[in-house]
Amino acid sequence: MRLFxxxxxxxxxxxxxxxxxxxxITCREGKPDSAIAACTSQLARxxxxxxxxxxxxxxxxxxxxxxxxxxxxxxxxxxxxxxxxKSAAAHAWRGSVLRALRQYDLSIESYATAISLxxxxxxxxxxxxxxxxxxxxxxxxxxxxxxxxxxxxxxxxxxxxxxxxxxxxxxxxRALADHNxxxxxxxxxWEPYSYRGFTHEARNDLKAALSDFRKAQALAKSDDLAKxxxxxxxxxxxxxxxxxxxxxxxxxxxxxxPQRIALVIGNGNYSNAGALANPQSDAAAVxxxxxxxxxxxxxxKLDQSREQLMAALKEFAALADKADWAVIYYxxxxxxxxxxxxxxxVDAKLTTDRDASFEAVTLDQVxxxxxxxxxxxLVILDACRDNPFAKKMVKSSxxxxxxxxxxxxxxxxxxxxVYAAKHGQTAEDGxxxxxxxxxxxxxxxxxxxxxxxxxxxxxxxxxxxxxxxxQEPFTYGSLPGExxxxxxx
Numbered sequence: 001m002r003l004f005x006x007x008x009x010x011x012x013x014x015x016x017x018x019x020x021x022x023x024x025i026t027c028r029e030g031k032p033d034s035a036i037a038a039c040t041s042q043l044a045r046x047x048x049x050x051x052x053x054x055x056x057x058x059x060x061x062x063x064x065x066x067x068x069x070x071x072x073x074x075x076x077x078x079x080x081x082x083x084x085x086k087s088a089a090a091h092a093w094r095g096s097v098l099r100a101l102r103q104y105d106l107s108i109e110s111y112a113t114a115i116s117l118x119x120x121x122x123x124x125x126x127x128x129x130x131x132x133x134x135x136x137x138x139x140x141x142x143x144x145x146x147x148x149x150x151x152x153x154x155x156x157x158x159x160x161x162x163x164x165x166x167x168x169x170x171x172x173x174r175a176l177a178d179h180n181x182x183x184x185x186x187x188x189x190w191e192p193y194s195y196r197g198f199t200h201e202a203r204n205d206l207k208a209a210l211s212d213f214r215k216a217q218a219l220a221k222s223d224d225l226a227k228x229x230x231x232x233x234x235x236x237x238x239x240x241x242x243x244x245x246x247x248x249x250x251x252x253x254x255x256x257x258p259q260r261i262a263l264v265i266g267n268g269n270y271s272n273a274g275a276l277a278n279p280q281s282d283a284a285a286v287x288x289x290x291x292x293x294x295x296x297x298x299x300x301k302l303d304q305s306r307e308q309l310m311a312a313l314k315e316f317a318a319l320a321d322k323a324d325w326a327v328i329y330y331x332x333x334x335x336x337x338x339x340x341x342x343x344x345x346v347d348a349k350l351t352t353d354r355d356a357s358f359e360a361v362t363l364d365q366v367x368x369x370x371x372x373x374x375x376x377x378l379v380i381l382d383a384c385r386d387n388p389f390a391k392k393m394v395k396s397s398x399x400x401x402x403x404x405x406x407x408x409x410x411x412x413x414x415x416x417x418v419y420a421a422k423h424g425q426t427a428e429d430g431x432x433x434x435x436x437x438x439x440x441x442x443x444x445x446x447x448x449x450x451x452x453x454x455x456x457x458x459x460x461x462x463x464x465x466x467x468x469x470x471q472e473p474f475t476y477g478s479l480p481g482e483x484x485x486x487x488x489x
Contacts (some may be wrong), residue, residue, distance in 0.1 A: 005478045028057045035063035054084045058093060073097045088117035092124050095131065104135040122152035130161050138165050143186040156186035160195040167199045169433045170285040174304055190219040194231050201238065204291040209237045239409045250379075260325035260376075261297045262290045263316040263369070267332030269303045279331035282382060282438035286329050292488045296323070306345040309361050317369040319374045324375035327380070328366055331438065334383025335360070343383060364448055367415065376484055382420040415477045418456055420434050420463075422474030436466040437473055453479070 026038035039060035042048060048056070061076030074097050080090040095110030111128035118124065129144030145162040150156065163178030179196035186192055197212035211437065213235045220228045267275040280302050286302040301312050312329075320326035333344035337353050342360035344350070350359060370377040404448075420437035424452025434442070440462040446453045453475070460473045 009407075011342055017106050027056060027063075030063075032063045032067035036060055036067075039063065040148060040247070050083060054080045054087055054090065057083070058087070058090055061093055062099075065093070066101070067206070068101055070097050074101075078361050086117055088114040088121065088124070091117065092121075092127055095127055097136060099127070102134070103132050105126070107131040108135070117335070120151060122148040122155055122158065125151070126155065126158045126161060129158075133161065133168075133451070135164055137169055141165055152243075152309045154185060155318060156182040156189065156192055159185070160192055163195055163199065166203060167202055170288050171433075172199060172203050172300075173280065174285050187347075188219065190221075190228065193219065194228075195232070197234060201234065203288065204243055206238050210235065210242070210272070212375075214228040221334055236324075243390055259323045260295045260327070261299075261319050261323045262287070262295050262327040262329065262374075263299050263301070263312060264290070265301055265304060265309070265330045265332070265392040266330070267299045267313070267330075267344070270344075270346050272347075274366065276332065278433065278435050278438070279382070281433050282331040282435055283329065285387060285442050286445075289445050290327070295325075296325075303346045305347040306359055308338040309343070310365070311366060313361070313369040317372060320370055320377075321372035323373045325376040326380070327376070327378045327381045329369055331435070332384040340364075343381075363417075365418070370415070376416070376479070378452075379416070380418045380420075380441070397488045415450070416456075416479060417476045419474045419476070421471045434461045436471065440466070445486040448487045450485065450486040450487065452486065455486065 005291035014352040024038075024042060026034050028035070030038060030114050039056050039300055043053065053068050054176035057076045057080040061073045064070070064073035068259065077094040077097065078091050080087055081094065084090070091110045092114040095107045095114065098104075098107035098110060108128055108131045109132060111124055114121070114157055115128065121303065124484040125144040125148035129141040129148065132138075132141035132144060142162065145165065148158040149162065151193070152158070156236060158401060159182040159388065160185070162181065163175040166175035166178060175252065176196065176199055181200055182195060193212040193216035197209045197216060200206075200209035200212060210453045216231050217228060217235065220231070233352045264283045266279040266281075270276070270278040283300060283302060287298050290298045299312070302306070316326070316328070332346075335342050335344060335350075335356070337356050340356075342356045343363065343366065344360050344428055347360040348355075350356060363381075366379055367377075370379060422437070437459070440459045444450060444458050444462075447455070450458070455473045456473070460475075463471055463473050
């Protein structure tokens with residue numbers, strides 16, 4: 001009889017232990033409703049060790065957060081921190097909830113505490129970077145996300161967040177690179193496709209955006225549906241835009257708007273000179289603005305070698321023959337040698353002054369690429385930065401002068417050539433994401449009812465003010481006796 005009693009006690013104890021273990025697993029890994037119930041059951045136990053109680057509160061708070069019950073989630077994380085103020089996980093989860101509640105300063109403080117307790121955990125930097133982004137502090141967000149990726153290069157969310165910041169800075173090339181990496185790291189998650197979809201939409205690549213949003217919607221699990229409202233709205237928005245475009249006959253499109261095309265070039269990563277900070281982001285911002293105001297075709301080229309640049313100009317010239325407007329925007333190094341203006345490709349060495357003829361691209365070649373347009377021919381050169389080639393270049397002939405900026409020009413026909421800084425001056429990169437010239441240009445191009453000549457005068461005045469009169473943009477050439485608008489009323 002005694003043996004039976006001992007066996008019965010052992011049997012029931014093993015059942016109780018198994019039940020407790022199952023409850024702990026469900027609390028940690030179950031769906032929100034089941035997890036909350038299991039965690040609550042665990043917390044009702046009076047014999048629960050203090051460290052286990054803290055973890056259980058964190059797990060229940062996470063389940064509340066996943067079900068979007070943010071108030072109860074915050075209660076659980078606060079209780080966990082009260083029991084163990086050194087729980088970095090509790091502080092980080094609290095930061096996540098506060099960010100969702102749009103209390104960004106408090107969120108950043110919570111993540112900062114988590115980081116001080118465990119400075120090598122990448123996800124804490126990712127969380128704080130996201131809070132900085134939502135607060136609008138993009139530079140601090142970028143620092144945190146760079147740190148997160150350095151600590152853990154295999155976490156998709158860090159790349160996704162950094163890609164969003166690049167998108168906010170109109171640096172779509174880097175944004176897409178990060179989003180592609182996020183998709184590569186987590187092809188079964190919905191979030192990377194959502195990140196990339198919004199960047200495609202910002203670039204006006206509606207079909208690619210719709211494909212990514214539909215993929216995100218298909219991958220989202222039932223627990224994620226509350227977080228995919230933006231994706232659902234994006235799908236509806238893009239389907240409407242595409243339907244409107246498809247409903248408009250081709251002939252109507254041609255009749256209603258001029259065929260305006262643009263080639264946008266940003267050269268910054270020079271092989272034989274110091275890198276320039278802003279040409280790529282300037283070019284991205286200008287190309288986005290041109291797309292937004294309805295240009296028929298905008299081609300963005302970054303970090304072009306001489307061969308690539310010549311090929312791009314040749315291809316653009318063929319398109320310009322059939323266009324009303326042909327616009328080329330170039331950001332990068334430009335130089336004048338012996339009265340000839342050159343745009344400098346990223347692979348140029350320019351050891352001597354005569355090398356420019358073989359390694360650089362003349363402004364005349366650029367002008368040839370727009371001359372086929374029937375109405376507006378425009379070349380915009382943000383290419384007058386202080387040029388390291390001019391300082392180290394060996395002069396093979398005493399008759400040739402070498403300058404840092406671009407030289408005077410008199411374009412023929414109905415053509416405008418706009419310098420970011422007039423001949424003899426150098427242009428500034430500025431302290432922000434875009435140069436003063438590019439920032440003003442993008443803003444004024446999108447202003448409705450602003451005639452082109454007046455627009456460039458406004459750009460000149462704004463750049464003069466922004467640079468303390470150190471830089472004066474200048475327009476050369478003239479247009480025929482009709483009005484031209486980037487963005488008509």
